Amino acid sequence: MQMHSLDFDISHTLAGGLVLISFMMLYQDRLYSLLNVFALHAVVLALSVAWQAYVQNAPHLYITAAIALIFKAIVIPVALHRIIKQLGIHRDIESAVGIGPTMLAGMALVALSMVLMLRVTADADPLAREDLAFALSVVLLGLLVMVTRRNAVSQVVGFMSLENGLVLAATGAKGMPLVVEISVAFSILIAFIVIGIFLFRIRERFDSVDVSALDDFRGERR
């Protein structure tokens, strides 16, 4: 730990930044700003992965970082931007739960993951420990975003940020093969495409991407 003091601090900072940006995501009530925060999330992730590649001396991680940067920081946010514009929902304000309770819940989740991970991985590499704890926080916060939002687009964003947490966990551990990361990245991409298509289908049918329209539809049939 003494040897890698600076390495450790930088990766710690980047991972912590990821958690912080996840918190920022929690209180965005405009879709465009949510997307911007998500893009920032992906950029920090790419930085963190690139730093890991440098520290672990694992060049294949640069590819992961590039994938994160290109797809998650640029392609997906841009695509979502266009979807929002096409759907004309950029003015929507939506959140199912108030900001205060959401933030409190988020803090509790981060505390939980810290307590859990630091205890469970007591005899692991300290860098990996911190990384895993942050990654779990990001995953849980992503889930929290999905749960507290009504709009299908913001649920997609929550899902994507959840996946960022997975990538963070995967790169934190040494020796994770590239194949695993790439396959995770592609599965997320495919999930994004499928969800995107579904968004339009939902919109066509219900004139809204508010998922409560789906519930109403089921309610009629019941």
Next chain:
Amino acid sequence: MPAIVLQMLCVAGLLGSAVLAIVLSRSKIATPIIYSATLAASAIALIASIHWLLGDTANATDLTFPIGLPWLGAHFRLDALASFFLVVVNLGGATASLYGLGYGHHEEAPQRVLPFFPAFLAGMNLVVLADDAFSYLLCWEFMSLVSWALVMAHHREAGNAKAGYVYLVMASFGTLALLLAFGLLAGPAGDYGFAAIRTAQHTPYVATLVLILMLLGAGSKAGLVPLHVWLPLAHPAAPSHVSALMSGVMTKVAIYGFIRVVFDLLGQPLWPASVVVLILGGITAVMGILYAMMENDLKRLLAYSTIENVGVIFASLGLALAFQANGLKLLAALAFTAALFHVLNHSFFKSLLFFGAGAVLTATGERDMDKLGGLIHRMPFTSFAVLMGCVAISALPPFNGFVSEWLMFQAVLHSPELPQWALKVTVPAVGALLALAAALAAACFVKAYGVTFLGRPRGVAAETAEEVDRYSLSAMFVLAALCLLAGILPGLVIDALSPITLQILGGRMPIQINEPWLSIAPIAESRSSYNGLLVMVFITISASSAVVFIHRFASRALRRGPAWGCGFSDPTPAAQYSGGSFAQPIRRVFGTLVFHARDHVEMPTPGDIRPARLRIELHDLIWEGMYQPIAGAVGLSSAWLNRLQFLTIRRYLSLVFATLVALLLVLAIWS
């Protein structure tokens, strides 16, 4: 050709006839073709297994197919125990096929029965032959499913759908128990071959659990109280020759499973295990026959009587366990032989009685005894065969039922030789229960036979009944003859069973064939012996001389006069002794405790022209106290869980999220 290959060819023939039955499904000739095919296959398998059992049983033969689990394969093995149960299965199969040749013509939807009948026989053969846990469970499930299909053959009749449902639930429960038992037997190493399980050491803890699971699994299939509830519903629902197979043979396959695991695979038993088996057997015997006594439906009565006989067999097995645990090999062999002998006997007379009930059903369309009566005049041959069956099942000499029960009581009388006080007390108590059951069985079958076949017809159906066809009659008479033969030549049967006791227990009963005049002496002639032939000769001579005496001398002074009508000038047939009235004394004695039975007499007030009515209130306490609460709890919880079907997407997400957080919390607190 090794014996097992021949058995497997017979099984293949049976499966082939099942396929053929589907091909022929709606054709007229399907019924005779299929039953002839199953008759031939079962007869060949029967002769082969008898030949093998009487011949060289020291060398068990194996057969392994490269199917099933890739690292295991499907093992089949023919040893002495398996060959005995093959005899039981195929004898039942052959006689049921013979009976089906005639009875099958009355089937309104033969395509519902014909494909499943041979498959059912094949399944039972395969269960007995299986030599690894995987094949055993697979064949067991196959047998259960096919028999379920047969139960559902007449699914539109009232109650049959419920019977099928209850059967399916109980069969799944039983298989689950068996699955867990074999999982425990295989242990962490996970070798599911019976050979490996047999050589492995089992801790007492595992052995106890396996015994309990086998009592649940095999016991629910065999009909141990309180797991018997499906049996009186499902067995009568099937066509009669299938009822005969289910009652006479399939319960024996379940007993085979119990013997195979508890006696063969588990190794040396522990004596407390025998107490459980003994008590369960005794209670099952008494409860089964009490239920039967209360029943007025002929086929249901027979099904309940099956429960009684299963109880008797389990009690004998419990005795064998007790003796074996204490190293008393001769006595263990005696009790075990009694159990196997009773297995054989019960398959004879229960099949015979179900065939008789089927014949009555064909002739009258009635199963309710209180609408029958006087059939001895209309169906003399059926009546005679059923009478033989009733005498045999009531354990009266010189028939076979007496011999096996006598052997069992001989074993009970040796209980003082057991060292444990718990057994010294339990065994005579269970013996008393079994004696009570035997006496009640006799009363029950006097009722069944008397109300159905004697007296005067209680309805048009019984008045106009016609004797059934020759195939059905020949099947019944074959079984009746076997009942008598096994009763007067028990020594032959006991000697044929000795290779099994040698294989399973390592001991055997003395050779009986050398005893003079075909008598049997289970331990030594000085202690006890029985001679069926002598008893039969005595009964024949005394009965015929009594008949001659009465007809020659007593009836010579012939007088004609009005019959004394007990004060009623013109009694209608409905005023005869009915099933309910016959059962009344026993209902009064036991019913108030066991069934919470109440008689309600509704007397009309003077001047009212309403008839007086006697209403009998019976409660099945096991059903009401055990099964209904379970069913209620399942219903409540599923109604509650059903709400989960209609949540919003966000609620589902929240549910997943909450579960994840809860699990993480558990981990955080516990680790």
